[in-house]
Amino acid sequence: MGPDVSFSPRVAVASLSGQSDATWATNALPHVGAAFLGGIALDEPTREGARELVERDREEFLPDDPIGWIDEQLATLADEPLLPAVNVRAASPEPIADAARRCAAHDAILEVNAHCRQPELCAVGTGQTLLREPERLANYVDAATTEGATVSVKLRTELADVDLPVLASRLEVAGADVLHVDAMDSEPEIADVVEATDAFVIANNEVRGRESVREYLEYGADAVSVGRPSTEPAVLERVRSATEAWFEAEQVAP
Template sequence: MMDAFERFGLIINDHVVKTPVAIASMAGIVDARYVLERKNHIGAAFIGGYAIDRPTMDAAKEIAARGERKEFLYDDPIAALGAEIELLRDSGVVAGINLRGGSPEAFTAIADAFGDEVVYEVDAHCRQAPMIAAGAGEYYLKNPGALVAVVKALKAKNVTVSVKIRVGVSGDDQKLARALWGAGADILHVDLMDAGSAKLRQIRNSCPLMLIANNGITGFDRMREMLSHGADLVSLARQSDVGTLAGLDAAISRFADDEGWYNSPKQLCRGGDIRALTFCCMPVKECPLLPALKRIGMSKEEYVRMKMDAVKGTPLEAGPNTCFGSLAWCCKTSSPCMFRDMTLASDKLSKREYMRRKRELSDTLMTRVFHDVPSPESG
């Protein structure tokens, strides 16, 4: 039986994530006790949202008074959050706190209180009118400069930063993703609404941030769709019942143990994201590889050199009986290939180990593709 890191290779805030299943915040509902009831089947949880300054706390009271939805109400956010964080300390779940505030100072005050104990998630997601009027939630998607300022302020505190967004609200989700990457964000928690996996793929092709896909992910097929288009984790909110979480956790663990790469992308020619360069062959024919290289500003020669350098000294370097003389150019195990399989058998390399090595190659390629961090202003 593999341990969690060997199976998924996920680390958040210097903690191993035991499964790529997370709980997303729901105001007034998702707190530490909610998480603890589900801790056996999740790897991360974002409690909240929590209002952290006077304007957002007043907004929360207004929302609750209207009976529109539940909210967490308190007068001292530091005390309220401290009690929740304490309950989660030994849970085995990577803890994040989803925060609603209208200024960088509101967020850094929380970071000063709790340091690197938790992940700080900037709520740029809430669409309740009082929160937007208080300069929080979706206000940030319409005012990305203000969001960048919050992220930069939090990163100056040397903490792990997530940003929860809703796609289709900002003018350009890809540009926003790049701006948040440039500002220092670590995680992008994406509510896909009805946009589906194509939007997720676009964001993955824009930045190397850890991506959490959210909304409507209640079955394994939907989960794999998100993972194969760029997600590192998936999160559930309204349907985060124990049974659903347990089913997803068990299914993705089995898949990882069998396949070797739990979130392997579709091949580029079948709609895969940029990570799928690891499965692409030599650039010798008209295929989706060529426009993909053009989009990332890489020549054919650079691509060939980058890939061969990356596999040097690894089991993927060899492969004289394959189409291009190296397993570096071979496709995914889900695609039938007699020559690849003969080479794997000859080298005594299991398909699972082959996919694990392809993941390592993909990680190297991603590091090189996204080597130059953009300025947050340029996006």
């Protein structure tokens, strides 16, 4: 495991646009050690994309003041026993820096969204578009680390023209502490990212119980995250139990 990104249990709930706020995070306790709020659109290009998504019946956070929303949500979680994070989207590095400053003030992780594949957001140069522009994505990471934030990047596999391990290594050099990888249907790529970096790797996608948890942890992930079933206590309990059992066995192994 790389940087000291400490949370226990090593289960996170992953951002779900328009749903993942402080109340959602609190409801996931006591089964998780971290919660990724958001995603939140920070600037006018991404906010316009989010408004277009709402028009086709997708949920989005669209507060009048996105930075104020981040401050409010993180303040609400200040006394909760979990590591908070905020997943953000922006069309340029400057809004990332503003959000990172607030995350740093709350000892929260700033997560750059290089993951969303919705065309309205890709069209303005955010989401998975950033995977194909490694230097621009690295600039986002640098903008956040300059503000003193712990930085995560949400990535996805299965883009044929993206060498994810090479990109992961570049982002680590830029200052990313956490790589949050949606494995899609390419679970072995988690091992490739782990091999390429010393970052803290969180594996995501179809994490439901013992089998999926063991697969990701065997590939070397430091933690797992739960997406769509994050509001289902039974799923979270299974995932937490399986994760704790894995790491307990690792500690006693000869």
